[in-house]
Amino acid sequence: MTSLNEKVAVITGGNSGIGLAAAKLFAAEGAKVVITGRRQQVVDDAVHEIGASAFGIQGDVADPDHHRQVAEIVKERFGHADIYMANAGINTITPSHDVSEAEYDAQFTINARGTFFGVQKIAPIMRDGGSIILVGSLASDKVLDGHAVYAGTKAAINAFARSWAIEFKARGIRVNMLSPGPTETAILEKLGVAPEDHDAFVAMMSGAIPLGRLGQPGELASAALFLASDASSFVTGINLRVDGGMALL
Template sequence: MSLLTGKTALITGGSSGIGFVTAKRFAAEGAQVAITGRRGDLVEKATAEIGWGSLGLVGDVADPAHHDRVAEEIAVHFGALDIYMANAGIITIRHSAEVAEAEYDAQFAVNARGTFFGVQKMLPIMRQGGAIILTGSLASEKVLDGHAVYAGSKAAIGAFARTWAIELKARGIRVNVLSPGPTDTDIVNKLGVSPDQLEAFEAGMAAAIPLGRFGQPEEVAEAALFLASDASSFITGVNLRVDGGMALL
C-alpha cells in the first residue's frame, strides 16, 4: 500500500521547484494533490504532469482572501484536507542598508503572512490527525550574506510551527518545518547569478556544504513525504534540515 493512499494534500507554490517535485511525489504515493501558484500557465502545466485527481488553483498567498477561496475549492473537490504544505516563498538578496521597504514588505507578506493565514484558513477543513509542513530555510539558523530580511521571514515560520504544534495537539495535527539548504532548482537563476558566474557560484556553495554538493529537489521531496506520512507519526514541532550539513559550519 502506498504511503499516502486515501489522503488529500495541498501544496502552495506547487507549480515549480521543490513544491512541484513534492506534489508529484505525493501523487505517486497515492494522494490526491492540489497545488497553488501565481502563474496560471505554470499551474496548468504542472497539474497536467502531476496527473489524475490533481487540482490547480491560481492566486497570491499574500492575500488572505486567496486562502478562503482555496479552502472552498478543496472542500468542494475533496471534502477535506489531510496534508497542508505551506511552501510558497520569495527571496531578494540585499545587504540590510540597501533593502527597500517594498522588498521587505513583499518577503514578509509571502513568506510569513502567507504561511500564517494559509494555515489559519485550512484548519477548518483539516481532518483529525493531519500533517502541516512549513517550508523554512537554512537561512533562519545560519547567517548568510544579504539574507537578513529573508532569514527574518523564515524565522517567523519556526515560531509559528512550535506554537501550532501545541495549539493543535488535541486534534492530533502535527506541525513541522522542513528547511532546505542550497537546492538545484531554478532559484539560482532568480538570485541573479549570471551564466558566466554560475560555475564559480556553485563551486563556492558546494565547498560550504559538508556533503560537497547542492541538494536535489527529489531529496527534499522525500523528507516532505516523511513528514506527511505516518512514518513520522510521533514527530511534531521539529525543524528538519535538508541541507547537507551546511548549518553545522
C-alpha cells in the first residue's frame, strides 16, 4: 500500500517547480491530487503530466474567492481534503531602497495573504488528522541580498504555521513549514538569470551551500511527502529546512 493511498491532496501552484514535483510524487503514492495555477493551459499541461488521478483549477491565490471556489469544488468532487500544500508564491529580488509599493504589495498579497486565506477556506472541509504544509523559504532565517520583502512574507508564513499548529490541535491537523534553499527550477529564469548565465549562477550559489549544489525539485517533494504522510504523525509546528545546510553559514 502506498503512503497516501486514497488521500485527497490540494497543492497551490502545483503546475510547476516544487509544486509539480510534489503533485507527481503524491499521485504516485496513491493520492488524488488537485492543483491550482494562474494559467489554464499550464494547469492543463501539468494535470496531463501528473496523470489520471489529478484535477486542475485555474485561479489567483491572491483572491479569497478563488480559495472559496477551490474548497467548494474539492468538497463536491471528493467530499473532503486530507492534505493542503500552500506552495504558490513569487519572489522579486530588489534592494529595499528600490522596492516599489506595487512590488511590495504583490509579494505580500500572493505569498502571505494567499496562504492565509487558502488555509482559512480549506480548513472546514479537511478531515481530522490531516496535514497542512506551508512552503516557506531559507530567506526567512538567513539574510540574502535583495530579499527583505520576500523574507518578510515567508516569516509571516512561519508565524501562521506556529499559530495554526495550536489552533488545529483539537482536530489532529498537523501544520508544518517546508523551507527550501536554492532549488533548480524554472524560477531561476523568472528571477532574471539569463540562460547563458545559468551555469555560472549555479556554480556561484553552489559555493555557498555546504552540500555543494542546488536542491532538486524531487528532493523537496520527498520532504513534503514526509510532512504529508503518517511518517510525520508526531510532527507539528516545525520549520523543516531543506537547504543543503545553507542556513548554517
